[in-house]
Amino acid sequence: MWYNKNIINKDNMQNIPTILDDISNINSTNEKKRIIEETKSNDLKYIFKQAYDPFINYGTVKIDTSDIKYNENGKIDKEWLNKLDYLLYCLENRVVTGNLAKKTVKDFIKNYPKKWGELVIKILKKDLRIRAVKKIIN
DSSP states (O other): OOOGGGGGOOTTTGHHHHHHHHHOOOOHHHHHHHHHHHHHHHHHHHHHHHHOOTTTOSSOOOOOTTTTOOOOOOOOEEEEEHHHHHHHHHHTSSSSSSHHHHHHHHHTTSSSSHHHHHHHHHHTTTTOOOOOHHHHHO
């Protein structure tokens, strides 16, 4: 095993950043496929869709996060995913744009641990940095 199999729990979205890190750290395409298959969940599927669907465009990707003080005690649960979904909806549908969009994203991610804030930025950049082609994810 090339990854920490103990973290896998299909019903626990807490592991999503760790799963993505594990996929990123593996060179084998077959091993990446296997991890994705073993860890697939609706939450992970949602993250992949938001990051890699070419028909979704959030508009703003250049956000300076160097000054953000993340809340490492921020709660990550289904409510977080609902809030993320609303944020992405607002960006995609241009409810917020420009500097207001950047501020809205920064205000969102500062309430959560850094690894989750980085995940949001990766989604906005349309690249989860897992070194996997879209065919594997699909």
